[in-house]
Amino acid sequence: MRRLKKKSYSEEIAEVVKEFFHSIDWKYDFDEEKGVFTYGVTIDAKVPHVECSLRVNEDSVHVRARIRLNADKQVRPQISEFLHMLNFGLLEGCFLFDPHDGEIGFRTSYYCGSEIPSIEQIHHVISHPCNMFEHFQTAILSVLFGMLTPDKALEQIENHRSTG
Numbered sequence: 001m002r003r004l005k006k007k008s009y010s011e012e013i014a015e016v017v018k019e020f021f022h023s024i025d026w027k028y029d030f031d032e033e034k035g036v037f038t039y040g041v042t043i044d045a046k047v048p049h050v051e052c053s054l055r056v057n058e059d060s061v062h063v064r065a066r067i068r069l070n071a072d073k074q075v076r077p078q079i080s081e082f083l084h085m086l087n088f089g090l091l092e093g094c095f096l097f098d099p100h101d102g103e104i105g106f107r108t109s110y111y112c113g114s115e116i117p118s119i120e121q122i123h124h125v126i127s128h129p130c131n132m133f134e135h136f137q138t139a140i141l142s143v144l145f146g147m148l149t150p151d152k153a154l155e156q157i158e159n160h161r162s163t164g
Helices: 011-023 073-088 119-144 150-163
Strands: 029-031 036-042 049-056 060-067 094-097 104-111
Touching: 011 036, 011 049, 011 119, 049 119, 060 119, 073 094, 073 119, 073 150, 104 119, 119 150
Parallel strands: none
Antiparallel strands: 029 036, 036 049, 049 060, 060 104, 094 104
């Protein structure tokens, strides 16, 4: 007799995620065995496509996003430094950098505990990485293409915050 394998994620949370995607008519794939959603988002930026995955656990959701532009070997130290400095000021989530292939990403999580999150909470955790790429992509690209040093790019962001 074959035993059914217990799912390692909350089906209730997964249903709220599906409900959110359906409410805005977003296309997605769902790996029912692993509890992982994959989807793409188009943002208002020079590199407009963001690839995302959302993993549902028993008590949380975790979102990872990445842009389709990897840092060349010669600028990886500068990108790594810039993203590290940028992360220091973030209140939620963090930029990711893979020094082996130059991939640039962002991740964030939402801990639900024993509560089922609302559609609004799911919307926030899904949109946050894309908002971060939209907001900071110009500075990231400036460092990526050698137009600004990490310090100058951060200074530009801080000046924009104080005047805008």
